[in-house]
Amino acid sequence: MPAEVIRFDGVCKRYPMGETVVNALVDASFAIREGDFVSILGPSGSGKSTLMHLLGFLDSPTTGEIFFENRPIAEISADQRARIRAEKIGFVFQAFNLLPRMDVFANTRLPLAYHPRPPADATERIWKALELVDMKNRAHHRPGQLSGGQRQRVAIARALVNEPRILLADEPTGNLDSRTAATILDLFTELNRQGRTIVLVTHDPKIAAYSRRQIHVMDGRIVRDDA
Amino acid sequence: MNLFSGILNGLGEIWAHKLRSFLTMLCVLLGVMSMVVTTGFVEGMFASWSTSLEEGGGVEKITGMPKALSTRQQPFRALSPGFTLEDEEALRRLLPDLAHVSPELDANVTFQRRGKRHTGRLQGVRNDIFAINRYDLSDGRVFSDLDMADRSEVVVLGTRVVDELFEKDEPVVGAWIEVDGRPMRVIGVLKHYESYYQDFNVLRWKNQIAFVPITTMLHKLKPGASLSWMNMKASHLSQVGELVDSATNILGHRHRGLGDFEVKTNDEQLASFARTKASFYFFAAGIAGISLLVSGIGIMNLMLASINERVREIGIRKALGATGRNIFSQFVAEAVALSLLGGVLGVGVAVGVILGLGAALPPGLAPVLAPSAFVVGFTFSVVVGILAGIYPAMQASKLDPIDALRYE
Numbered sequence: 001m002p003a004e005v006i007r008f009d010g011v012c013k014r015y016p017m018g019e020t021v022v023n024a025l026v027d028a029s030f031a032i033r034e035g036d037f038v039s040i041l042g043p044s045g046s047g048k049s050t051l052m053h054l055l056g057f058l059d060s061p062t063t064g065e066i067f068f069e070n071r072p073i074a075e076i077s078a079d080q081r082a083r084i085r086a087e088k089i090g091f092v093f094q095a096f097n098l099l100p101r102m103d104v105f106a107n108t109r110l111p112l113a114y115h116p117r118p119p120a121d122a123t124e125r126i127w128k129a130l131e132l133v134d135m136k137n138r139a140h141h142r143p144g145q146l147s148g149g150q151r152q153r154v155a156i157a158r159a160l161v162n163e164p165r166i167l168l169a170d171e172p173t174g175n176l177d178s179r180t181a182a183t184i185l186d187l188f189t190e191l192n193r194q195g196r197t198i199v200l201v202t203h204d205p206k207i208a209a210y211s212r213r214q215i216h217v218m219d220g221r222i223v224r225d226d227a
Numbered sequence: 228m229n230l231f232s233g234i235l236n237g238l239g240e241i242w243a244h245k246l247r248s249f250l251t252m253l254c255v256l257l258g259v260m261s262m263v264v265t266t267g268f269v270e271g272m273f274a275s276w277s278t279s280l281e282e283g284g285g286v287e288k289i290t291g292m293p294k295a296l297s298t299r300q301q302p303f304r305a306l307s308p309g310f311t312l313e314d315e316e317a318l319r320r321l322l323p324d325l326a327h328v329s330p331e332l333d334a335n336v337t338f339q340r341r342g343k344r345h346t347g348r349l350q351g352v353r354n355d356i357f358a359i360n361r362y363d364l365s366d367g368r369v370f371s372d373l374d375m376a377d378r379s380e381v382v383v384l385g386t387r388v389v390d391e392l393f394e395k396d397e398p399v400v401g402a403w404i405e406v407d408g409r410p411m412r413v414i415g416v417l418k419h420y421e422s423y424y425q426d427f428n429v430l431r432w433k434n435q436i437a438f439v440p441i442t443t444m445l446h447k448l449k450p451g452a453s454l455s456w457m458n459m460k461a462s463h464l465s466q467v468g469e470l471v472d473s474a475t476n477i478l479g480h481r482h483r484g485l486g487d488f489e490v491k492t493n494d495e496q497l498a499s500f501a502r503t504k505a506s507f508y509f510f511a512a513g514i515a516g517i518s519l520l521v522s523g524i525g526i527m528n529l530m531l532a533s534i535n536e537r538v539r540e541i542g543i544r545k546a547l548g549a550t551g552r553n554i555f556s557q558f559v560a561e562a563v564a565l566s567l568l569g570g571v572l573g574v575g576v577a578v579g580v581i582l583g584l585g586a587a588l589p590p591g592l593a594p595v596l597a598p599s600a601f602v603v604g605f606t607f608s609v610v611v612g613i614l615a616g617i618y619p620a621m622q623a624s625k626l627d628p629i630d631a632l633r634y635e
């Protein structure tokens with residue numbers, strides 16, 4: 001069996017809201033292994049984005065433990081986590097999160113700027129990533145000058161530019177037409193075939209069908225995991 | 228990200244908030260400018276005073292001057308001959324560390340030439356006086372040994388005396404004039420001295436003077452008089468203290484223990500010069516400090532506002548792998564870029580102001596361009612940028628990525 005990359009062990013995430021508490025994630029336990037292509041499926045508000053933020057240790061659990069390569073992340077310093085993100089993880093955010101004052105090229109370059117060992121061929125890699133999502137011809141546009149789908153494609157290019165071992169994508173095709181979506185998903189499939197670990201968040205079973213394993217979430221609980 | 232790209236990025240941020248950055252930069256600009264200009268004023272004010280001190284003989288000068296006897300010694304005053312050429316001889320012989328010794332006997336005389344009259348001061352001296360009090364000749368020569376021995380009737384004139392006695396283009400050296408009715412030949416002319424404090428030439432006294440050999444003065448113009456002063460100059464500043472003591476001893480011995488003289492240095496004048504200058508600098512530094520504090524507050528305020536607006540950006544950068552230190556240096560670099568730009572512009576404006584005032588105000592009142600002020604102004608703006616940037620940058624670097632990402 002391939003090595004574990006990330007493991008959740010009884011992870012809960014609660015948000016206190018005045019008198020009540022929102023249980024965004026309840027007792028989640030599962031492992032993601034090297035080379036997995038997992039989709040996380042569930043309706044709106046079920047806790048998918050919360051789960052994805054925890055997977056990239058952008059957030060920490062209220063209770064329970066998360067392990068990265070068998071190390072509890074509670075023991076990893078914030079700077080060390082940032083370095084792991086820069087080197088090994090690519091994020092596609094549901095809200096894209098592009099920097100509005102930078103053009104497409106500079107946005108795509110950001111992960112390389114923080115890479116502990118920036119590659120020598122950085123510029124080529126940026127162009128390559130933009131080519132993969134067919135955004136080369138908009139390299140010097142700002143996010144505000146792009147359509148929603150184009151922004152999403154830039155967000156994907158940015159996630160791919162540091163050639164991460166793990167790709168975490170939150171609704172990466174939500175704003176794309178079905179043909180463009182299919183190209184992106186084919187790209188993910190190809191990347192997975194090359195050995196990358198992919199976690200894909202979606203509410204659409206048709207998209208989840210591209211993955212090799214599905215985790216279903218409902219009201220913060222994992223209701224099905226066909227590992 | 229290195230410092231250079233950090234500063235470039237900072238300049239981009241400054242450009243993105245033109246008005247806001249401009250106002251903050253204006254604070255730094257005015258701070259640095261007021262600092263450079265005030266320093267310029269202080270330097271300008273003290274420049275002419277300092278020249279006049281230097282031209283009066285500088286720190287190595289030692290002066291023996293007559294002093295009134297105490298009442299207790301009054302009855303014995305006939306015992307002391309006062310300053311004499313023998314005193315000079317003794318000082319020269321016993322104190323080899325003295326670079327120069329010149330006796331001096333002054334007289335108020337009337338100069339006459341072809342119907343022109345001028346009353347002025349004449350000093351009987353030895354050539355050493357030209358070195359001690361820094362006189363340079365523009366024409367002719369100083370006294371020769373023969374002049375000294377022969378008590379020659381030769382005279383060296385300051386430019387003011389020349390102007391009073393001669394027409395514009397008349398030859399001066401070699402001409403004859405009368406000094407208190409006695410014909411004397413002009414052998415040299417002094418350089419013209421000028422250093423203005425407002426419209427007052429602080430070196431005017433150097434132009435109003437005229438010299439004859441001490442022997443001529445002592446034997447022909449003021450027979451039997453005792454000397455007015457004994458001028459000395461040490462070869463090195465470090466010997467001044469010891470030479471003052473030795474000269475006091477030698478003269479005391481020769482004056483048979485009578486306190487009819489004292490030996491002084493330029494110390495006090497120099498000390499009061501230094502004291503006044505220091506207090507002015509204190510004042511200038513106070514003004515500068517306050518303006519830089521104000522600009523520091525301006526920068527910090529701007530940085531805090533900017534960070535508040537960019538919480539989301541910070542979150543995104545952290546999510547993409549930026550460490551706390553990356554974020555910290557990004558914001559410090561931004562603050563430095565801002566204050567550096569303000570500092571450079573401030574120095575530029577200060578140069579304009581100083582040049583403008585220099586043309587408009589009389590010398591002595593006008594500020595001068597002091598190179599040190601630039602260095603200090605420049606350094607200060609960088610330091611202010613760093614200090615004012617540290618706290619906001621620390622706040623930024625501590626933001627939790629998820630809080631920052633969720634910030635709407």
Ligand SMILES: Nc1ncnc2c1ncn2[C@@H]1O[C@H](COP(=O)(O)OP(=O)(O)OP(=O)(O)O)[C@@H](O)[C@H]1O
Binds near residue numbers: 022051
């Ligand atoms: N910071 C927060 N404070 C309070 N409640 C929160 C916070 N973040 C998320 N929640 C709540 O947690 C639940 C899960 O949110 P999450 O964003 O994970 O949903 P999601 O499955 O990604 O939904 P969608 O498909 O619409 O993106 C929601 O009910 C949401 O209101």
Ligand SMILES: [Mg+2]
Binds near residue numbers: 048049050094170
């Ligand atoms: Mg979501």
